[in-house]
Amino acid sequence: MEIILAKTAGFCFGVKRATSMAFQEAESGNPDTYTLGSIIHNPQVVEKLASAGVAVKKDVEEIGHGTVIIRSHGVTLQEMERAKDKGLRVVDATCPFVKKAQDLAALLKDQGYFVVIVGDEEHPEVKSIISYGGKDIVVVNSCDKLRTLPKKKKIGVVAQTTQSFDNLKAIVNECLGKAGELRIFNTICGATAIRQDQSRDIAEKVDCMIVVGGYSSANTKRLAEICKEIQPNTHHIEVADELDRAWFKGVKRVGVTAGASTPDWVTDEVVERIKSYEVK
Ligand code: SF4
Known part of the structure; x- marks a missing residue:
């Protein structure tokens, strides 16, 4: 394997x-x-x-x-x-990239924009960005919530750093019909996008995909979702002990990716455990 x-x-x-x-x-x-x-x-x-x-x-x-x-x-x-x-x-x-999203939300508020944050409103990072964006604000993670939003003079958009670029694009597209003036800051972190692209590439080449990282890690969950869309035999685990040999039955190639908050030693243990399945 x-x-x-x-x-x-x-x-x-x-x-x-x-x-x-x-x-x-x-x-x-x-x-x-x-x-x-x-x-x-x-x-x-x-x-x-x-x-x-x-x-x-x-x-x-x-x-x-x-x-x-x-x-x-x-x-x-x-x-x-x-x-x-x-x-x-x-x-x-x-993280300086999160700080940048906070500062840009504050800038938009100061310049009189209605602030649209693309993200998950329960996530601590988004809560922190909201607090800088003032009262004229909405958090959306899909276009649905925006459809009922009345038209605004000026809309400013920032994104949770772990958002997917496609989702940001779809929401920005929806905002186009909602405002006379639209200002967009792409605050998606480069590290997130690169990680997502690489995981997507690997998921296309393998018969089983393992995504390692905390269950409360937004970027790990997102990686698992992306991989699962491509390879249904995708599993999100936190540690090697959660691996199930049954996932690897008939598998020739397995992909392993990990979230931005996963220590190398945790991922190494996962890789070693998968290797051990071949020997027995
Ligand atoms: S993924 Fe990492 S580098 Fe990117 S914003 Fe989050 S903490 Fe910062």
């Missing part, structure tokens, strides 16, 4: 940066260091960090003093202000 591993599998720039900032803080030995929410959407990394002394807190109010590390997909403007008001030391590990 041939295994094709995506070259782009593993940490992206923003996740690498955030995790290394968090582990640096852990090494400093300060006992009162916390992340606000999980630093990245990967339970294995969160556990490692907890053993190194950096605990997860869900809310700024749970932190009395010390250092708070802001995760790669950012926090809301209000959370950031509350942390500063409480006198906490803030280590901002927000």
Whole structure:
């Protein structure tokens, strides 16, 4: 069985940066260091960090003093202000690409645009972008919600960094009929698009596709959806123990890809486990 591993599998720039900032803080030995929410959407990394002394807190109010590390997909403007008001030391590990989407939402708001965010409104990154975009705002992940939107003078569009380019294009197309003036910022992260293209290419060549990454990781879930559309024998797993030998029956080529928040050691274990199926 041939295994094709995506070259782009593993940490992206923003996740690498955030995790290394968090582990640096852990090494400093300060006992009162916390992340606000999980630093990245990967339970294995969160556990490692907890053993190194950096605990997860869900809310700024749970932190009395010390250092708070802001995760790669950012926090809301209000959370950031509350942390500063409480006198906490803030280590901002927000990915610069997410920061850019937040800043552009604020710019659109300041310039009087009705802001359309293309994304999943429950995702923390989108919640953070919303907080910068003011009150004239809507979050959509398909064209349906836009169809009932009344016409606006000016619409400005930004996207969750993990959105697919095709979805952004479809929504922008719908916005064209809704506004006299339309301003679009393509805030989709390049790392996401490259990962998606490469996974798509691999899924076309294999009989089974394994997507490795946290179940709460938006970009991993998206990779799994893309691959499943091409190769129905696609499986999203978090760790090697979830692999099922039955998936590989009659399979000549298997593809492995991983989300941007999946550590290499987790993907390596998956590859090694698949290799072991051949020997037995
Ligand atoms: S996928 Fe892109 S936007 Fe998201 S953390 Fe990684 S580099 Fe940043």
